Amino acid sequence: MSELKVEVIPDGTVIDHIPVGKWLKVVEILGLTNPNGGTLLIASNVPSKKLGRKDIVKVEGRYLSEEEVNKIALVAPSATVNIVKDYKIVEKFKVAIPDEIVGILKCPNPNCVSNHEYTKPRFRVESREPLKLRCHYCERTIEWDEILGNL
Amino acid sequence: MDWKGRDVISIRDFSKEDIEFVLGVAERLEKELKEKGSLDYARGKILATLFFEPSTRTRLSFESAMHRLGGSVIGFSSTLGTSVMKGENLADTIRTVEQYSDVIVIRHPMEGAARLAAELAEIPVINAGDGSNQHPTQTLLDLYTIRRTFGKIDGLKIGLLGDLKYGRTVHSLAEALAFYDVELYLISPELLRMPKHIVEELRERGVKVHETTNLEGTIPELDVLYVTRIQKERFPDEEEYLKVKGSYQVNCELLKNAREGMKVMHPLPRVDEIHPEVDKSEHALYFRQVFSGIPVRMALLGLTLGVL
Numbered sequence: 001m002s003e004l005k006v007e008v009i010p011d012g013t014v015i016d017h018i019p020v021g022k023w024l025k026v027v028e029i030l031g032l033t034n035p036n037g038g039t040l041l042i043a044s045n046v047p048s049k050k051l052g053r054k055d056i057v058k059v060e061g062r063y064l065s066e067e068e069v070n071k072i073a074l075v076a077p078s079a080t081v082n083i084v085k086d087y088k089i090v091e092k093f094k095v096a097i098p099d100e101i102v103g104i105l106k107c108p109n110p111n112c113v114s115n116h117e118y119t120k121p122r123f124r125v126e127s128r129e130p131l132k133l134r135c136h137y138c139e140r141t142i143e144w145d146e147i148l149g150n151l
Numbered sequence: 152m153d154w155k156g157r158d159v160i161s162i163r164d165f166s167k168e169d170i171e172f173v174l175g176v177a178e179r180l181e182k183e184l185k186e187k188g189s190l191d192y193a194r195g196k197i198l199a200t201l202f203f204e205p206s207t208r209t210r211l212s213f214e215s216a217m218h219r220l221g222g223s224v225i226g227f228s229s230t231l232g233t234s235v236m237k238g239e240n241l242a243d244t245i246r247t248v249e250q251y252s253d254v255i256v257i258r259h260p261m262e263g264a265a266r267l268a269a270e271l272a273e274i275p276v277i278n279a280g281d282g283s284n285q286h287p288t289q290t291l292l293d294l295y296t297i298r299r300t301f302g303k304i305d306g307l308k309i310g311l312l313g314d315l316k317y318g319r320t321v322h323s324l325a326e327a328l329a330f331y332d333v334e335l336y337l338i339s340p341e342l343l344r345m346p347k348h349i350v351e352e353l354r355e356r357g358v359k360v361h362e363t364t365n366l367e368g369t370i371p372e373l374d375v376l377y378v379t380r381i382q383k384e385r386f387p388d389e390e391e392y393l394k395v396k397g398s399y400q401v402n403c404e405l406l407k408n409a410r411e412g413m414k415v416m417h418p419l420p421r422v423d424e425i426h427p428e429v430d431k432s433e434h435a436l437y438f439r440q441v442f443s444g445i446p447v448r449m450a451l452l453g454l455t456l457g458v459l
């Protein structure tokens with residue numbers, strides 16, 4: 001029933017099972033706020049069997065790569081992704097945190113060179129559970145709560 | 152491992168084989184240097200030392216090493232009066248300086264600066280300290296000193312004393328020692344204990360670790376006592392510093408209970424952690440440790456330049 005509230009898209013990417021309230025982060029992380037980022041359909045606070053309530057983001061006319069989508073695993077580890085072509089789901093997968101996170105997360109160390117020079121912040125994933133990342137530059141490790149605060 | 156063109160940024164990039172290889176080359180160079188006085192492997196090569204913050208000892212050690220290898224040196228030791236003062240970014244400085252030189256040694260107040268410099272430069276970059284992060288050549292010269300003195304590292308009982316919380320030197324030394332079969336005694340005031348994640352990592356890697364505040368009781372156990380300064384500037388607030396300032400002093404009285412052949416090390420400069428009377432005792436190893444910087448840095452310069 002709930003799916004009917006959201007318009008079906010002919011072609012594009014559907015990101016489902018996003019924790020409630022996180023749709024904006026997802027849109028930001030994927031750079032979909034750019035003028036040519038594709039038409040966005042957003043449904044927030046939709047009833048869900050799995051999560052109780054969830055957000056859904058649909059991007060019309062654009063296919064997001066697995067790598068691109070995996071970045072959102074940082075804010076929405078429960079998310080699933082459907083690639084739609086001609087009203088049919090042609091590919092479906094769960095997001096997974098990539099080995100390296102480039103460009104979306106700022107280093108919380110104020111004395112880290114990545115906060116002062118022109119360079120993309122870069123982190124390596126040291127552990128997934130619990131999530132722990134290590135800055136490629138200053139080598140400091142950061143954990144879940146700090147990660148969320150710096151996204 | 153192809154060393155030519157390699158960067159030396161963090162001890163975390165080194166495997167045990169890498170470490171052993173560098174120490175072996177350093178030992179060979181030390182012997183050659185003793186026989187011949189100076190060497191000429193790096194003739195015609197230029198080292199640029201970029202010290203964005205002053206550290207006279209480290210800079211002189213690198214410069215001496217390059218001269219002993221037969222090469223020459225250019226550089227600056229403070230950003231005063233340079234284009235960096237005029238707001239030039241690190242990237243432009245590096246790209247400019249690499250046109251003038253064959254290898255760069257960088258000291259910078261920001262963590263990660265050496266890593267970034269290495270990504271920008273085509274020529275090898277050696278980290279001589281990036282903020283409170285890494286100082287890999289110090290760790291290598293510490294290991295070299297231990298190996299030259301004892302003929303081995305395996306089997307030793309090593310005490311690390313002082314500021315184990317903020318001390319960059321002891322963190323990387325402990326990480327590197329974890330490659331060896333050593334027993335570590337971490338001696339510090341309660342407030343300055345080694346960070347938990349490092350202790351856990353050491354244990355996971357099979358090192359027997361003892362944490363204690365009792366220096367006197369630990370002394371008789373040790374083969375090496377590695378002393379560090381409690382640095383005021385590393386403390387977030389002065390009150391915390393005042394509580395631990397002068398917690399320990401190593402003097403001849405204390406060393407009466409030490410094993411014969413036990414050695415005291417210190418990265419220097421010291422303030423009052425080691426009494427000057429210790430200098431003349433058989434235990435003092437810290438000046439020999441300073442000398443170790445030469446063969447170790449010669450080895451790193453020569454290897455990354457591809458002339459050894």
Ligand SMILES: [Zn+2]
Pocket residue numbers: 107108109112113114135136137138139140263
């Ligand atoms: Zn960082």
